[in-house]
Amino acid sequence: TWPANSPDLNPIENLWDIVKRKLRDARPNTLDELKAAIEASWASITPQQCHRLIASMPRRIEAVISAKGFPTKY
Template structure:
């Protein structure tokens, strides 16, 4: 099972049309576009495997070891039950400080969950990065007005992901995340 956190912004993909202007039109109102310096955003944790995707967790705070363990308890464990039942699986996460904390390692040992060894600074190896990109592309033309509408759009887009779509998505998880015999 592959996992990661990403951020979605309300203005994602909402760049509007390009404006071509002639010399001297720089301050013409028809040639100006408003922008938001710090658009509303939401941080989301998700997990996927060749069997499908798990439930999303919208994070309200910076992720420390305690927050990460809560996500694991309330979102990763149900996702594992949903995707694998009683079958064994290996969990993947990056090397963020909350993930590599001693307390988090202890949590995994206490729950009997093996964690895939992962190289440092290697986001391009994680198939869920491609999945996040696909979700963001599918949301490109959504126009949420606030964080709640953004969350609803993310949930609706995530709900459309099926194992078949995961297998058909190039570089997403063609043969990755399948249960190993050990």
């Protein structure tokens, strides 16, 4: 599959996981709190986190090739 359809090869999925974990911790009760929590979660993602995800791509690609398209640890 193409990367857009493969979470193993789509680092944005990892960023969304970070946001979701932070939202669970924030436990917003209103729509305004939810919006604020989403914005704060997204803003808290560091350039270093993005760099690590990009740097992990060669390992991810190798894992997908080795798994012959089956799920990987990523």
